[in-house]
Amino acid sequence: MGASEKKGVVVFVLRNETERSVSFSAGQTILQVAQENDIHITSACEGMGICGTCHVAIENLHDKLPKISDQENDTLDGSIGVTMQSRLACQVVLDETMDGLRVKI
């Protein structure tokens, strides 16, 4: 299996409520998949997990997501508009079980 093999799709729900389905490879973060497809997610710390600007809302598959780390939790604590669905796009690494994940930006 090559590293670039696509494993599923992520559906991004954009601010104007339009949706875009894009393919991802296992091992990519949500932020990387967005950037690769010219979907804008602010990422002030460029994926270090410390700025909180890449905060997104995950709409489904919550039981499939990797467990939230203490650092991600701390960063989210300092972000605005956080809900139970909130995650940092740069900290969620995708795998094939997350096919069909819906991410609201």
Ligand code: FES
């Ligand atoms: S880009 Fe800064 S926390 Fe994700």
